[in-house]
Amino acid sequence: MKYRSTRGGMNPLPFSDILLEGLAPDGGLALPETLPQVSAEQLEAWRALDYASLAAEVLGLFIDDIPREDLNRLTQAAYAPGIFDSPDVVPLKPLYGKTSLLGLSQGPTLAFKDMAMQFLGQVFEYVLAKRGTTLNIVGATSGDTGSAAEYALRGKKGVAVFMLSPHGRMSDFQRAQMYSLQDANIHNLAVKGVFDECQDIVKALAGDLEFKAAYRLGAVNSINWARIAAQIVYYFWGWLRATTGPGQQVSFAVPTGNFGNILSGHLAREMGLPIAKLVLATNENNVLEEFFRTGVYRPRSAAQTHATSSPSMDISRASNFERFVFDLVGRDAGKVAQLWKQLEQQGEFDLSELKPQFESRYGFIAGISTHQDRLKTIRSVYDDTGVLIDPHTADAVKVAAEHADPDTPMLVLETALPVKFADTIREATGQIAPVPEHLQDLPGLPQRVQVMACDAGLVKDYIRQHAEL
Numbered sequence: 001m002k003y004r005s006t007r008g009g010m011n012p013l014p015f016s017d018i019l020l021e022g023l024a025p026d027g028g029l030a031l032p033e034t035l036p037q038v039s040a041e042q043l044e045a046w047r048a049l050d051y052a053s054l055a056a057e058v059l060g061l062f063i064d065d066i067p068r069e070d071l072n073r074l075t076q077a078a079y080a081p082g083i084f085d086s087p088d089v090v091p092l093k094p095l096y097g098k099t100s101l102l103g104l105s106q107g108p109t110l111a112f113k114d115m116a117m118q119f120l121g122q123v124f125e126y127v128l129a130k131r132g133t134t135l136n137i138v139g140a141t142s143g144d145t146g147s148a149a150e151y152a153l154r155g156k157k158g159v160a161v162f163m164l165s166p167h168g169r170m171s172d173f174q175r176a177q178m179y180s181l182q183d184a185n186i187h188n189l190a191v192k193g194v195f196d197e198c199q200d201i202v203k204a205l206a207g208d209l210e211f212k213a214a215y216r217l218g219a220v221n222s223i224n225w226a227r228i229a230a231q232i233v234y235y236f237w238g239w240l241r242a243t244t245g246p247g248q249q250v251s252f253a254v255p256t257g258n259f260g261n262i263l264s265g266h267l268a269r270e271m272g273l274p275i276a277k278l279v280l281a282t283n284e285n286n287v288l289e290e291f292f293r294t295g296v297y298r299p300r301s302a303a304q305t306h307a308t309s310s311p312s313m314d315i316s317r318a319s320n321f322e323r324f325v326f327d328l329v330g331r332d333a334g335k336v337a338q339l340w341k342q343l344e345q346q347g348e349f350d351l352s353e354l355k356p357q358f359e360s361r362y363g364f365i366a367g368i369s370t371h372q373d374r375l376k377t378i379r380s381v382y383d384d385t386g387v388l389i390d391p392h393t394a395d396a397v398k399v400a401a402e403h404a405d406p407d408t409p410m411l412v413l414e415t416a417l418p419v420k421f422a423d424t425i426r427e428a429t430g431q432i433a434p435v436p437e438h439l440q441d442l443p444g445l446p447q448r449v450q451v452m453a454c455d456a457g458l459v460k461d462y463i464r465q466h467a468e469l
């Protein structure tokens with residue numbers, strides 16, 4: 001299997017080559033040349049597998065340059081008991097009626113990013129060792145990506161991590177989780193700006209090809225293909241747990257920021273997984289909801305991006321959206337390149353002529369959840385079921401309820417545990433979100449972080465001094 005760029009300007013490359021890259025040289029994103037198809041018989045044969053074995057099956061469809069027994073070893077290590085807090089790795093937790101939570105937050109950082117990142121940590125170390133080389137990961141995070149990357153790569157050989165985060169815009173828990181890591185290969189850079197400005201610095205560094213080559217820069221942010229591929233696994237897992245036989249339909253509701261998580265759902269659906277609807281939930285930063293409502297994609301400026309109580313979705317430009325648009329325009333790379341050029345020049349593009357397909361062909365439905373909705377949802381779920389949910393998950397529960405179909409299971413992706421956003425949980429319910437036992441002493445641990453102005457030059461200087469070479 002080879003990978004190409006959504007904008008057409010990259011020679012076909014195998015998985016291990018795109019694994020270590022960020023954006024394609026033409027500014028596009030890597031995608032498989034053809035999407036593997038999974039038959040109903042194949043799905044039934046996977047019903048008895050545990051999570052790690054299912055992951056090897058699904059990832060094996062996308063990775064043909066790593067021997068199968070090695071891939072099995074990598075998924076067994078990534079999804080080992082002891083890393084995830086549930087024996088199922090991803091538990092299905094009934095909420096009410098046909099609605100359940102798909103528990104993606106049992107990993108070390110209590111958010112769904114661990115699902116992909118734990119695999120990425122394994123496969124990075126494997127490929128780097130095979131090639132006898134090193135890599136300096138540069139990333140931007142609005143909270144959960146950064147900590148998941150750091151926990152997956154801490155202490156790994158041949159890799160250093162330089163993680164930019166928006167200074168003062170993460171929760172105390174998120175800060176404590178990231179900044180308390182003392183591993184020498186982990187570098188936290190708190191940038192005085194919003195997430196998108198952090199992301200712009202990462203893009204500027206990746207676009208400086210000389211610097212990128214000299215310091216062997218790589219990426220683990222949400223555009224990384226291996227992450228998207230690893231996320232596809234839990235849509236299959238969720239479907240297998242929520243159904244009893246072939247052809248049964250399941251819907252998924254996904255709280256969305258960068259369009260990463262739900263892109264994996266779209267790909268699973270395109271691979272033949274019987275998904276009825278993909279319910280996309282945004283917070284007040286509703287660029288994606290607006291697109292699915294109007295067909296116009298109109299990213300906002302950093303200044304127009306609200307700081308909300310579901311902060312991991314405070315994103316104005318959805319970095320993975322280009323991969324979905326590629327499918328939407330009939331996998332026409334020239335058209336994608338033209339749309340993104342227009343985006344750069346005019347700040348928006350209009351695909352409203354394709355709007356009739358959004359739901360009928362691709363199953364997408366979108367909705368917004370605001371701070372008041374979030375509080376109300378957290379409170380009512382707690383009152384009705386005794387279950388505390390985090391603010392991001394609440395956004396998806398709220399929008400899912402607007403599209404519930406009495407005959408179809410609705411799996412809401414639980415993207416974080418409530419303790420990560422304890423202030424909002426208290427505001428909504430008066431309850432103190434429970435802290436998992438192994439994290440009781442986290443708030444008191446010493447923190448290690450470099451605060452800096454929003455300037456790509458300063459970040460470069462820091463990398464020059466601390467890179468793994």
Ligand SMILES: *Cc1c(COP(=O)(O)O)cnc(C)c1O
Nearest residue numbers: 144257258259260261312392415
């Ligand atoms: C990252 C994140 C999201 C958004 O996921 P995307 O892949 O960016 O759409 C939602 N909820 C939580 C808790 C997250 O960490």
